[in-house]
Amino acid sequence: MTAAGGGPWQTAAGWRQISGVTAMELREFPIRHRRWADLLLFGVTLVEFGVLLYLTPTFSLIDWIYLLQHLVVLGIALTRPAPEIQDISLLSGFAVAAAYAYPYAEIIWLRWRPREEAWPEAGLLLVTVAAALSLGSLLTLGRFFGIRPAMRGLATRGPYRAVRHPMYLSYMISDIGYNFQEWNAGTALLTLCGWIALLYRIHAEEQVLSHHADWIQYRAAVRYRLIPGVW
Numbered sequence: 001m002t003a004a005g006g007g008p009w010q011t012a013a014g015w016r017q018i019s020g021v022t023a024m025e026l027r028e029f030p031i032r033h034r035r036w037a038d039l040l041l042f043g044v045t046l047v048e049f050g051v052l053l054y055l056t057p058t059f060s061l062i063d064w065i066y067l068l069q070h071l072v073v074l075g076i077a078l079t080r081p082a083p084e085i086q087d088i089s090l091l092s093g094f095a096v097a098a099a100y101a102y103p104y105a106e107i108i109w110l111r112w113r114p115r116e117e118a119w120p121e122a123g124l125l126l127v128t129v130a131a132a133l134s135l136g137s138l139l140t141l142g143r144f145f146g147i148r149p150a151m152r153g154l155a156t157r158g159p160y161r162a163v164r165h166p167m168y169l170s171y172m173i174s175d176i177g178y179n180f181q182e183w184n185a186g187t188a189l190l191t192l193c194g195w196i197a198l199l200y201r202i203h204a205e206e207q208v209l210s211h212h213a214d215w216i217q218y219r220a221a222v223r224y225r226l227i228p229g230v231w
Contacts, residue, residue: 037146037147037148038077038078038080039077040147041073041076041077041146041147042074042077042078044100044147045070045073045074045077046074048070049067049070049071049074051104052066052067052070055107061128062127062128062131065131065132065134065135066131068135069131069134069135069138072135072138072139073138073145076142076143076145079143080143080144080145080146080152081143081152082152083146083150083151083152084150084151084152084211085150085151085208085211086146086148086149086150086151086208087148087149087150087204087207087208088148089204091200091204092148092149092200092201092204093148094197095197095198095200095201095204096147096148096197096201098193098194098196098197099171099194099197099198099201100147102190102191102193102194102197103175103194105190106178106186106187106190106191109184109186109187109190110182110184110187113184113186114184115182115183115184115187116182116183116184117181117182118179118180118181118183119180120180120181120182122177122180123176123177123178123179123180123181124177124181125177126173126174126176126177126180127173127174127177127178127181128177129173129177130170130171130173130174130177131170131174133159133166133167133169133170133173134167134170134171134174136158136159136166137158137159137160137166137167137170138167139158140155140157140158140159140160141155141167142155149201149204149205149207149208150208151208151209151211151212153212154209154212154214154215154218156214156218156221156222160222161222162222162228163222163224163225163226163227163228164206164218164219164222164224164225164226165202165205165225165226168198168201168202168226169226169227171194171198172195172198172226175191175194175195179191202225202226206225
């Protein structure tokens with residue numbers, strides 16, 4: 001999931017400058033690095049899976065969807081191919097960490113500070129739609145899925161026919177839904193910070209994916225990144 005830019009890349013032959021590539025570090029990973037990255041994805045997902053089980057005494061439809069997603073990611077981590085190109089820049093790593101951390105930071109903040117309900121019914125509907133869209137996007141990505149911006153392939157089917165980053169759209173819809181259910185100024189600020197990280201991830205991923213042979217054709221066919229008719 002990623003695009004272009006003028007910076008250092010690492011290939012089997014070593015580091016070299018690529019004309020027209022933005023200042024991000026990209027490299028082709030040998031098997032040993034791929035295994036470490038896959039184990040990291042497996043470990044992080046397994047921890048999230050455990051947290052979900054711990055925090056959810058009874059499962060709703062949404063919880064079952066998220067549970068299934070975690071099981072799918074665990075399988076992907078053990079079977080996905082090595083990336084052809086990957087962004088290993090510090091800024092990209094920070095954006096990934098921030099995007100993973102802010103939902104948990106919101107949960108912690110709501111336990112410490114007073115909260116308000118905005119529109120719980122609408123919030124539940126949005127979270128349900130977001131969970132279904134997230135699962136559909138994940139199943140479409142399959143073994144292309146990863147944490148860091150990387151090119152393992154180009155997803156063009158399913159929700160990727162409507163927008164280029166439907167999974168990130170699902171995250172944003174979910175954030176709005178959860179804030180409708182309960183929120184305060186702290187969760188709103190954390191959500192904003194998380195969205196900034198997601199927007200940077202979109203930029204970084206399109207930088208990497210721009211090196212895919214079908215990227216230009218796909219970008220012409222699917223004009224919008226997140227919201228059809230808007231952006």
